[in-house]
Amino acid sequence: MKLITANRLFDGAVVFLAAEGWVADIARAAVLNAADAIEAGLAAATRAVADRHVVDVNVIEVTLDAAGLPVPVRLRERIRAFGPTVPFGEAARERLAA
């Protein structure tokens, strides 16, 4: 199972290709199985690059969790999808102060 991810051009945010376009929540991403679906997704991504919506397109491998939601196989992509694994900023300071 695969899905297509990229970074949004204007702000760099991680986004995933979904039926309704590019979304920030991986849970809404289109999970692609068939080769022709991946090919169609990549064609849409290429258009999005040309239209200056996204940059740095990648196809990544995912599995489904117990709720049927996609989870990237590689740690790198899990961190991209769900954020740093450590608290940061004020949250980190408050945690340490507690």
Place this chain on the structure above:
Amino acid sequence: MYRYDEFDRDFVAARVAQFRDQVARRLAGELSEDEFKPLRLMNGVYLQLHAYMLRVAIPYGTLNARQMRMLGHIAETYDKGYGHFTTRQNIQFNWPRLVDIPDILAELASVEMHAIQTSGNCIRNVTTDQFAGVARDEIADPRVYAEILRQWSTIHPEFVFLPRKFKIAITGAAHDRAAIQVHDIGLQVKRDDAGRIGFAVYVGGGQGRTPMIAKLVRDFLPEEDLIAYTEAILRVYNLYGRRDNKYKARIKILVHETGIDELRKDIEAEFARIRDGALRLPRADIDAINAYFAPPAWTDLPDDSAELAAARRADAGFDRWVANNVAAHKAPGHAIVTISLKPIGGPPGDATAGQMAAIADLAERYSHDELRISHEQNVILPHVEKRHLKAVYEALKATDLAAANAGLITDIIACPGLDYCALANARSIPIAQRLSERFADPAREEEIGELKIKISGCINACGHHHVGHIGILGVDRKGEEFYQITLGGSADERTSIGEIVGPGFSTGDVVGAVEKIVDTYLAVRHSRDEDFLATYRRVGQRPFKEALYG
């Protein structure tokens, strides 16, 4: 400290306007990503895992309160409320939007800061001793020469497209706090027999996938020849450095493959050709730059402070903080304060916007409006009167910045690693956090003494693992994070590259492995006076290997 002149102001303002136009053209489709990428990199803008990252230059690690306050303002206004101080004395913001970056650069320009040459194959921010200008063992203030090099190297047309990036570090004292021997050029300020100031010049050091200790290329370079000789080195490198393979393109590879004696001939020949020309530094110019770094008006004080002594007796936590985080200052009655950005369990090198503002307040009130960033990812108040140390400590405690661990085992250098960096193979920050929690007991830390742990999330070695007394390198082994441990690295005047101790450790096992190494050190050292590095150099790897692998 150095203040912009009209040229600097106009130049930085022009670069902001230029980048604003480039961003607009990218968003409008007039520039492709391939065209835009080198332009954004020239302005310190990367695309990382989660977002763009902006690296802001802090020239030779020196800044004032207004500048620190601006960094906090940028963190608060344009980012997620924090910044990350790096091993190159810079700061990185992890979440800025591309559309906002021209405004951020304009705000930075308003306080004489920028992000120029913080990326790309050019001469990067010159780094130096965080105690420059105040250290008792200093021969001359290295920031003077760092500033001269900054002026010479900024958009130097010949050196904007080098084979690879180029890093210069300077120490003003024989004791090297700037890691000069792992830089492309390392300069050590010294005096010759006649008392003239000059430099020992090292070339070809570096970390990354091929760590090398720099070679001494010239034992004494007169002060006035600094630019001519540096230009000669750069010209030879630009001519002969490899451009066919990025992994072999740094000057360290050229030095290694050519040999320092052969390369020295080329450098000296070029130097002889240009040294009497326009690049010889006029005395008046050196004096003018020196004037920018003239010491502030320190109060005339006795060296001993009765208030300090009484406060130390009354507060054990303060006493410990003074013992570890306060260094000797060249002016009697004054001290250098290291503000540790390594709270137990925290991400090394991070500061929140509020903490940056608090540090700026302290600089204004107690440190003649001056701050430094160390390559060890801490902040320095360079000019604190000893009688004010208790007040500084209390203010730091109030904003969670009073960790009393400078130079100890929990003062860990760590790169952003896989939590942020697109190049990383493994996470660094969680390992640093767990290690600092494991060694959090103050009595245990003090029993261990000086011990530098340095962690990198990939072989590019931004976390300086090669020169850690204990170095930790994160690798990807079949999709799993693994950590390779090196021992015996050092980045001071006796620089050494750490040696791999054996097979790597899983995420779960690496903290325990480091603890075994530390326990072994405590068991085999002659006394508390024999620090980890000295012990390792005496006993070698064997007892550590036995402890780790049986």
